Amino acid sequence: MQQISQDLHKSTYTETTIIPSCCYEIFIDFLLEHTQGAVEETILHESGESLAQFKYYPREHLALVSPAQAIIIRSMHDPLETPLYAYALESKLDSGEAKSTASIESTKPALDSGVRDSYSISSQNLIQALESLAHTLSQRLDTPVGFAYRIETKRNEDWIALYQQSISPLECANYYIRASWHPPLETLQCAPESSALDSPALASCRDFHPKHEIIINPALAFGSGHHASTFMCIEMLSHMDLRGKHCLDVGCGSGILGIIINKQGGIVEACDVDELAVIETRKNFAQNAAPLHKIWHGSIDSRPKSQESASLDSTSMSQSPLDSNIIKPHTPESPIAYDLVCANIVADVLACMHHDLFHVLKPNGILLLSGILESKLAWILQIFGDMRMLEQHHKDEWVSLKLARIP
Structure with a gap:
């Protein structure tokens, strides 16, 4: 439990892109049920060379073409290491529902025996669970079912802070217009030259003496x-x-x-x-x-x-x-x-x-x-x-x- 809680505060996250060869809606339903989190559906307009960067199950090359319907899952967990039930636990932690180690057990889904391999899917990692799904579908449909996937590690940014930084103060005629989270012009004018308040967007403000300062939050x-x-x-x-x-x-x-x-x-x-x-x-x-x-x-x-x-x-x-x-x-x-x-x-x-x-x-x-x-x-x-x-x-x-x- 402690390890999972620490995972939720990592500075990076994984983005797993999955391209089913067929049965797209079944893959979507499976992921929604067993991760209990949000997934993103998208169309990848990538070249064949880019698609070649994906790994495939089964091992033999799948007939994937561009554009391709893809599913994206973002999580703090490693899709090659973390048990599938941890994804559901992460969703519960985000909503404040998980209270103890017992919550881990409660997130293990009750699966149809036909979608099991030799052990519980909830104990498999994400990619293994998708392999089990593809294997079962292949048997039931009597046709090859597979998927391609790509795992990328990305930085977990403070998007609100980045957005606020992107809204720079504005000088226009006799006016200095800023959002409320930016310092007042008088603060900038009084700050020493080496102050952290200096930035390219505000560098010219020291010599600017407007009649009026206006606060407008986007x-x-x-x-x-x-x-x-x-x-x-x-x-x-x-x-x-x-x-x-x-x-x-x-x-x-x-x-x-x-x-x-x-x-x-x-x-x-x-x-x-x-x-x-x-x-x-x-x-x-x-x-x-x-x-x-x-x-x-x-x-x-x-x-x-x-x-x-x-x-x-x-x-x-x-x-x-x-x-x-x-x-x-x-x-x-x-x-x-x-x-x-x-x-x-x-x-x-x-x-x-x-x-x-x-x-x-x-x-x-x-x-x-x-x-x-x-x-x-x-x-x-x-x-x-x-x-x-x-x-x-x-x-x-x-x-x-x-x-x-x-x-």
């Missing part, structure tokens, strides 16, 4: 600032004086552009057709101490009236601290008109929204469009030809536009 809602379309919007917004201006972020995603609009002095409203985006936006506004004037689930035409503002997303302002910054509009019954509308979506959606985007703008109001592929630029310019072009920005294969409504 989530399912789009918008961390790294994508070219978001980056260009941040650049355009950072040069705008929005003090006292009424602004709308359409398709708000994570809320990052709305937060920057607020930092530039704007009074922010936001909307998104994805309910998760509404939740993330409210969370990120609160995390950055940015007041959010109004937010709703839906598009421009779904904007709630004043009496609905206290119960946006079916959540009362008094019930959630995330709602404490939502302020009722001064003239809620009047048709709203915005000084600035920002829509970072995709070209096809922007084209469909042309009418709504145009008519919620005040005369001379500014419209920022982003998420436009260069291949669709001419089409978008034609659709929004009733507006005056102010700026056009290109980054990678993306384009962002700054337009003004003609009075």
Whole structure:
């Protein structure tokens, strides 16, 4: 029991790839039953040379072709040494079910005698057990059944830590944007040159003096600032004086552009057709101490009236601290008109929204469009030809536009 527990904390694991010559579903069922763990099904698009690296049972070469249906099992155990029942025990340990050595015995499956060799399959290692299965199937089906397998040792990484390290802080115009697990910029600026805080992603931060630091944790809602379309919007917004201006972020995603609009002095409203985006936006506004004037689930035409503002997303302002910054509009019954509308979506959606985007703008109001592929630029310019072009920005294969409504 102690040895098995130690195995679960090894720095490496084994990845066993199995390619049955036939009876694929039977192999899958067998592995699921006797390992009681997860298996991965995949298609190997490998060359014949790569398939030659596999070992075979029976010994003679099997007729395997590429692509091939394969089964992958990942475990802390050695498939050539560890008894099969230990795989099931590992699964139970992961779920907190195994308490004592007696649990080992309980994981030994009750097998059909027809799928036994001269000794219990549960006492065989993984490859031996598969050989027993193939042998029994060959006898029952009166046709050769075999499999190929490859065993690889891989490093057991901390995938969460690796993911977090991959999300680097971002400098854009007057803003320093980071995830909450990265140190604040002031910490980096105060740290000695030899500090472990130094990294290629942060090396230039010491001489960078932004007006604002923004915390955005990557989530399912789009918008961390790294994508070219978001980056260009941040650049355009950072040069705008929005003090006292009424602004709308359409398709708000994570809320990052709305937060920057607020930092530039704007009074922010936001909307998104994805309910998760509404939740993330409210969370990120609160995390950055940015007041959010109004937010709703839906598009421009779904904007709630004043009496609905206290119960946006079916959540009362008094019930959630995330709602404490939502302020009722001064003239809620009047048709709203915005000084600035920002829509970072995709070209096809922007084209469909042309009418709504145009008519919620005040005369001379500014419209920022982003998420436009260069291949669709001419089409978008034609659709929004009733507006005056102010700026056009290109980054990678993306384009962002700054337009003004003609009075």
